[in-house]
Amino acid sequence: MSAADVTDATPAADPAGGVVIVVAMAAEAAGIRAQLGLDGRGAVLHPAFPARWWSTAALDDPITVVTNGVDPDFGVDSIGTQAATTTTLHAIERFTPRVVLSAGTCGGFAARGGAIGSTYLATEVRRHDRRIEVDGMREMMRADEGVLEAAGIASELGIGVGPVTTSDSLDAPPLDLARMTEVGAVAKDMEAAAVAWVCRRHGVPFQACKVVTDLVDDPEQTQVQFLRNLAAASDRLAEIVPSVATALLRHTST
Numbered sequence: 001m002s003a004a005d006v007t008d009a010t011p012a013a014d015p016a017g018g019v020v021i022v023v024a025m026a027a028e029a030a031g032i033r034a035q036l037g038l039d040g041r042g043a044v045l046h047p048a049f050p051a052r053w054w055s056t057a058a059l060d061d062p063i064t065v066v067t068n069g070v071d072p073d074f075g076v077d078s079i080g081t082q083a084a085t086t087t088t089l090h091a092i093e094r095f096t097p098r099v100v101l102s103a104g105t106c107g108g109f110a111a112r113g114g115a116i117g118s119t120y121l122a123t124e125v126r127r128h129d130r131r132i133e134v135d136g137m138r139e140m141m142r143a144d145e146g147v148l149e150a151a152g153i154a155s156e157l158g159i160g161v162g163p164v165t166t167s168d169s170l171d172a173p174p175l176d177l178a179r180m181t182e183v184g185a186v187a188k189d190m191e192a193a194a195v196a197w198v199c200r201r202h203g204v205p206f207q208a209c210k211v212v213t214d215l216v217d218d219p220e221q222t223q224v225q226f227l228r229n230l231a232a233a234s235d236r237l238a239e240i241v242p243s244v245a246t247a248l249l250r251h252t253s254t
């Protein structure tokens with residue numbers, strides 16, 4: 001067990017390279033960390049932000065988990081694209097990973113074969129909420145942020161693939177829904193496209209692994225479905241994310 005596992009203090013040595021797994025909520029990360037033997041409160045990623053990190057730093061190819069942490073003003077997990085952006089930026093600059101994985105829960109779509117517990121890697125990752133009718137800006141706001149091709153990994157692990165789309169809202173108003181339908185989204189989340197955007201700027205390969213907690217096209221309220229299925233989806237993340245991370249390391253080894 002490294003110092004990062006048990007203390008808030010900055011460990012003597014940071015992990016270098018390997019894979020960084022960016023997770024929004026503590027509950028989503030708990031099982032993944034347990035599978036990787038990463039316990040404790042985690043270390044502070046940056047003094048101005050609540051994000052935490054843990055790492056299997058003893059390995060040649062470290063697997064580092066970062067969470068966005070608990071918002072100091074509101075006492076809840078720092079979900080959404082702002083925290084995802086700063087966490088990813090700080091983690092990439094500090095740990096220079098070879099590949100980054102955004103892991104967490106998502107909304108799914110029964111119309112496109114989704115069910116509670118369905119698991120996906122991304123074929124593309126976009127925002128579904130950004131609309132501006134100005135040339136150039138329209139394209140920037142709607143762009144695919146880019147993913148590492150991972151169809152092989154997905155079929156090896158028995159995972160689905162498809163477009164992942166992101167916004168800062170748990171609900172799905174009609175204009176957002178129209179965009180998700182247009183791109184054929186299989187997963188709707190609140191972080192992936194922001195993580196991918198930072199990766200693109202840094203030239204670091206990106207993937208997303210998302211497990212469905214709720215169906216966007218189900219009449220039952222999203223937050224009710226989400227809370228009912230969060231524990232089971234987190235168990236599924238624990239089962240699959242370490243395998244995805246290892247496969248991504250193999251895929252990107254030089």
Ligand code: SAH
Binds near residue numbers: 189
């Ligand atoms: N009330 C909840 C809020 C969770 S927000 C709580 O704090 O317990 C939803 C989180 O899960 C986000 O980090 C997002 O990435 C993911 N998520 C799950 N289902 C989603 C959906 N239908 N739409 C958007 N994000 C979703």
